[in-house]
Amino acid sequence: MRLRDYFPDGAVVIKKSAKDWQQAIEFSMEALLKNHYINEHYVQAIKDSTLSNGPYYILAPGVAMPHARPECGALKTGLSLVLLQKPVSFDEGNDPVKLLIGLAAAQANSHIEAIQALSELLCEEEHLAAMLNADSIEQLKDIIALA
Numbered sequence: 001m002r003l004r005d006y007f008p009d010g011a012v013v014i015k016k017s018a019k020d021w022q023q024a025i026e027f028s029m030e031a032l033l034k035n036h037y038i039n040e041h042y043v044q045a046i047k048d049s050t051l052s053n054g055p056y057y058i059l060a061p062g063v064a065m066p067h068a069r070p071e072c073g074a075l076k077t078g079l080s081l082v083l084l085q086k087p088v089s090f091d092e093g094n095d096p097v098k099l100l101i102g103l104a105a106a107q108a109n110s111h112i113e114a115i116q117a118l119s120e121l122l123c124e125e126e127h128l129a130a131m132l133n134a135d136s137i138e139q140l141k142d143i144i145a146l147a
Contacts, residue, residue: 004141008078010031010034011035011079011102012137013081013082014136017084017086025046026043028064028100029046032078036075037077037078038074038075042072042073050066059122060128061095062098063100063128064090064097064100074105077106078103079114083098083134083140099131099132103115117147118147
């Protein structure tokens with residue numbers, strides 16, 4: 001399965017800004033919720049876990065992968081991508097986040113292939129920079145298609 005196959009319809013979006021980290025999480029889960037990859041409990045589980053444990057899903061400066069455990073409401077394995085034109089702060093210890101990659105994993109191991117493909121893509125500095133500076137959904141989809 002190619003990386004782009006993990007993204008349901010409408011799962012790659014650009015938003016001007018999020019009023020706070022909670023809204024950024026909601027944005028990152030919107031398409032997964034709408035396409036029945038997760039239920040509303042999953043979104044709340046991410047928020048609750050962030051309040052308890054901090055933003056454990058920040059992968060790199062400006063990049064986060066919000067997710068929760070499969071039993072928290074993941075129905076299918078999938079990804080979403082939200083680029084915020086104005087980054088949002090999750091906590092004092094991390095750079096503000098501009099790129100959110102929502103992850104839903106229906107089983108504990110079902111997301112490994114998706115994460116491996118995503119990791120390879122994000123490890124390429126020019127691909128990550130291109131994503132962070134993209135001006136259109138098409139540009140983002142073209143970068144995802146490289147993986």
